Amino acid sequence: MGRAPCCDKNGLKKGPWTPEEDLKLINYIQAHGPGNWRTLPKNAGLQRCGKSCRLRWTNYLRPDIKRGRFSFEEEETIIQLHSILGNKWSAIAARLPGRTDNEIKNYWNTHIRKRLLRNGIDPVTHAPRLDLLDLSSLLSSSLCNPPLINMANLLKTQALLNPELLRLASTILSLKNENPDLLSQNNLQENHISDPNAFPLSHSNQFQVQAQSQAQQVPACTTSTLPCGPLVDQAQLGQANVGDFPSNLPSNFSCSNTGQIIVPPMESQDLVSQPHYIQGNSSPAMPASLEKLCHFQPNNGDDQNFRFDSIMSTPLSSSTPLNSSSTFVNSSSEEERESYCSSFFKFELPESLDINDFMC
DNA sequence: AAGATTTGCAACCGCCTTTCG
DNA sequence: CCGAAAGGCGGTTGCAAATCT
Numbered sequence: 001m002g003r004a005p006c007c008d009k010n011g012l013k014k015g016p017w018t019p020e021e022d023l024k025l026i027n028y029i030q031a032h033g034p035g036n037w038r039t040l041p042k043n044a045g046l047q048r049c050g051k052s053c054r055l056r057w058t059n060y061l062r063p064d065i066k067r068g069r070f071s072f073e074e075e076e077t078i079i080q081l082h083s084i085l086g087n088k089w090s091a092i093a094a095r096l097p098g099r100t101d102n103e104i105k106n107y108w109n110t111h112i113r114k115r116l117l118r119n120g121i122d123p124v125t126h127a128p129r130l131d132l133l134d135l136s137s138l139l140s141s142s143l144c145n146p147p148l149i150n151m152a153n154l155l156k157t158q159a160l161l162n163p164e165l166l167r168l169a170s171t172i173l174s175l176k177n178e179n180p181d182l183l184s185q186n187n188l189q190e191n192h193i194s195d196p197n198a199f200p201l202s203h204s205n206q207f208q209v210q211a212q213s214q215a216q217q218v219p220a221c222t223t224s225t226l227p228c229g230p231l232v233d234q235a236q237l238g239q240a241n242v243g244d245f246p247s248n249l250p251s252n253f254s255c256s257n258t259g260q261i262i263v264p265p266m267e268s269q270d271l272v273s274q275p276h277y278i279q280g281n282s283s284p285a286m287p288a289s290l291e292k293l294c295h296f297q298p299n300n301g302d303d304q305n306f307r308f309d310s311i312m313s314t315p316l317s318s319s320t321p322l323n324s325s326s327t328f329v330n331s332s333s334e335e336e337r338e339s340y341c342s343s344f345f346k347f348e349l350p351e352s353l354d355i356n357d358f359m360c
Numbered sequence: 361a362a363g364a365t366t367t368g369c370a371a372c373c374g375c376c377t378t379t380c381g
Numbered sequence: 382c383c384g385a386a387a388g389g390c391g392g393t394t395g396c397a398a399a400t401c402t
Contacts, residue, residue, distance in 0.1 A: 016370070016396090038387065054388080055371070090390060105391075106369055 013047045017056055021046055025053055026061055059102045066098025070107055078104060079112060083126040 013021075028044035034057065037050035046053060059065075070078070074096055081092045089101035089108075096104065113123040120128055 014372075036387090050387080051389095052371080058389095060370075087391065101390075102370080109392095110368055 011047065012041075012049050012052075014052070017060075021048070022056070022061060025057060029057060029061075055102075059100045062100075064098055065100060070099075070111075074099065075112065078108060079116075079126075082108065082112075082123075086124075 017025075024044050024046055028040065032043070034040070034054070037054045039050075040046075041048045041050055041053050044053075048056075077096060078092060081095055085091050087105075089105045093099055093101040093104050108123075116123040116126075122128070
């Protein structure tokens with residue numbers, strides 16, 4: 001029964017490949033094609049396991065492999081796809097012509113993951129991290145109503161859902177109500193000058209925070225948005241040949257045409273354990289203004305440059321590179337990429353937003 | 361200059377699914 | 382239909398190069 005044994009593991013070489021071995025493998029595959037990996041090493045005169053040959057070929061020797069630094073577009077695509085697919089490196093690689101799953105996995109672990117962490121974004125959930133709160137800027141954020149907030153500031157807004165922080169905020173805000181001069185605009189502006197991350201203060205009278213004692217009863221109701229292009233529908237997802245979506249991805253998952261992905265109310269620990277995706281309109285527990293907040297606007301200036309749906313629907317066989325000119329060429333600095341990555345997660349906050357709606 | 365530490369990545373390991381006898 | 386190997390995939394490791402002290 002069953003097949004013949006793959007190969008005798010005794011006496012097979014391991015470790016780095018030599019140029020001679022590479023040459024043998026390349027020559028054999030060019031002459032005969034990959035064929036049966038089990039018999040290939042013997043036929044090619046290699047003292048290697050077939051599995052090792054396959055890996056060497058698919059990850060390194062294949063002629064269509066693009067090497068060199070990842071372009072902005074590729075990096076953006078990886079982040080977008082990872083927010084949907086998770087660690088499905090092969091599925092992500094299928095959308096990046098010339099890149100292997102191993103290369104993408106390595107790049108994620110060594111570059112993107114670290115950058116997201118530095119920017120206060122959980123690389124697993126793509127949500128802001130709740131353990132990186134800065135109360136001072138939280139308060140200055142809450143006392144103002146900026147037209148735009150970035151992910152870091154959204155994170156601080158979410159901190160209002162932390163009962164302990166809420167209590168503290170409530171105390172300070174009640175002081176403010178009793179003593180408006182205490183936190184006057186001038187004082188805030190001074191604070192703003194000293195803290196480049198603080199909000200601009202031109203709308204400070206529009207974003208009234210009325211911290212309430214009932215806020216301590218706030219359930220772990222939070223939201224997050226994930227980067228997503230304008231439209232992904234079921235048909236496109238199916239067409240994308242990504243049947244290997246995470247098993248926890250609900251069947252009604254979708255992105256709105258503003259590119260929003262809604263994370264429903266959840267236990268706080270869930271926020272860091274796994275991503276949640278649901279259809280924005282179907283979340284009965286979500287206040288209307290919370291949904292407003294969730295309208296994500298990719299802040300790359302021109303979302304025509306990146307259409308998530310177009311990537312998701314690009315057939316695997318498509319050879320259209322995302323950035324064909326980027327091969328071997330990418331002179332941008334880490335700082336530029338970090339800045340880009342940070343701005344990538346910006347949100348538009350409706351001016352009519354009333355924070356009371358957050359207080360569940 | 362030299363040792364220590366960090367970083368990047370090729371390759372391996374082990375598990376799961378698919379294929380085949 | 383069953384069971385074992387092949388194939389595929391994600392996680393992890395080991396080592397060389399780069400950077401820091």
